[in-house]
Amino acid sequence: MQGAEPGRPLVKFNHCEKHIYGFRVPESCPLCGQAVGSRRLEEAPVSISNPFSNGHQEKCSFLLRPTQGTFLREYDGRSDLHVGITNTNGVVYNYNVHGVRRDEAGWEQSLSVPLLQPNMFGLVDQWDKYLDEFSASGAWLPHRYEENYHNCYSFTLTFINCILTTEGKKQLDKDEFTERYVVPRTRKASKYIMLYRAIEERGFYVADPPDPQADPP
Ligand SMILES: [Zn+2]
Incomplete structure (x- = not known):
């Protein structure tokens, strides 16, 4: 690319x-x-x-990139962003109007947030299974997609909350999620x-x- x-x-x-x-x-x-x-x-x-990395080389991470084009060329601070979650092989699971996509290319210039803390390595073995099962849920069928309320952010936030629950941690709401994962990265970018x-x-x-x-x- x-x-x-x-x-x-x-x-x-x-x-x-x-x-x-x-x-x-x-x-x-x-x-x-x-x-x-x-x-x-x-x-x-x-x-x-x-601040950018090749998302396909990031395991078990949350990724952000512009929906159209790339950060360095097209991003203007207000561009729509698309988000996804990588499995342990750098395949990016992301939800859009076509349902859940499993991208093996296209996320080469991403902002990335690792989701596994050093004390959560037990999860690595289960990660791909969780992500596959989660993605197969009827919630993420194409016809359920809604641009503002049931979109790529809903998909990643719901998955991150499943992981946090598994780890016995508190869930994040959309504002906390944005403040913690999105804003600091886009500001630096x-x-x-x-x-x-x-x-x-x-x-x-x-x-x-x-x-x-x-x-x-
Ligand atoms: Zn000089």
């Missing part, structure tokens, strides 16, 4: 008392034209962590997308370093 990979890595280096972001460290600084050395420790580049597109357009992006006098955020 062209263009659906998690994206090129980004680096940040310091020069001219600015933070400069790009796909790589140039030989000369785009601001002053002087050679960029890594002789000084404070000028050494650091890599910027990419939006910042990264802005940075990525600016670099694609201009080759680099310049930011002021945080003011050391300012209060920590």
Whole structure:
């Protein structure tokens, strides 16, 4: 799938008392034209962590991606998102107007949330069976689909709540689910997308370093 990979890595280096972001460290600084050395420790580049991952490589996870297109190219902060759950082989179970889909491709650029805590590894062996049985339920037949109230979110939230119940934990309502799983990821992704597109357009992006006098955020 062209263009659906998690994206090129980004680096940040310091020069001219600015933070400069790009796909790589140039030989000369785009601001002053002087050679960029890594002789000084404070000028050494650091890599910027990419919020996206290939969902087909994530086991037992909750995934998010734009319904149409990809985050890096098409997402505008208001685009519809589609969500799903992976099995232990990275097959993405997701619900739409056609019923439950089992996607082996198409989620290469996703935001991902692992659903198994380190103390829940006993569940791994049961995970695929639970997910298959859950997906076979009449609740997820195509004609039951309803865009606002019985959709891909209902499917994933109901499954996550089944798992939480199995683990003797409290269930989440839709708002808690959104606050916990969706909002922090889309917020972080939006910042990264802005940075990525600016670099694609201009080759680099310049930011002021945080003011050391300012209060920590
Ligand atoms: Zn410079």
